[in-house]
Amino acid sequence: MTELPRNDLGSHDWAARASEALARAEKLPAGSMRSEAIRKAEQLGFAADMRKWLIPKKPNGAPKVTG
Numbered sequence: 001m002t003e004l005p006r007n008d009l010g011s012h013d014w015a016a017r018a019s020e021a022l023a024r025a026e027k028l029p030a031g032s033m034r035s036e037a038i039r040k041a042e043q044l045g046f047a048a049d050m051r052k053w054l055i056p057k058k059p060n061g062a063p064k065v066t067g
Contacts, residue, residue, distance in 0.1 A: 014048035 021044055025037035 014044065014051055018045035018048050
């Protein structure tokens with residue numbers, strides 16, 4: 001998987017990464033590492049949802065440029 005700078009990720013990318021992370025975490029053997037990986041994947045999913053609500057968009061769907 002290619003690593004992108006955080007600012008270059010759209011909300012869809014964040015949701016996709018969360019889904020991928022959760023799928024990888026669920027494949028780990030039971031234990032504290034798996035629990036922690038699932039927790040972090042869920043946090044990424046929540047962050048993706050929050051980003052949808054917090055990042056304003058232009059009418060054409062592109063993120064609004066500020067600053």
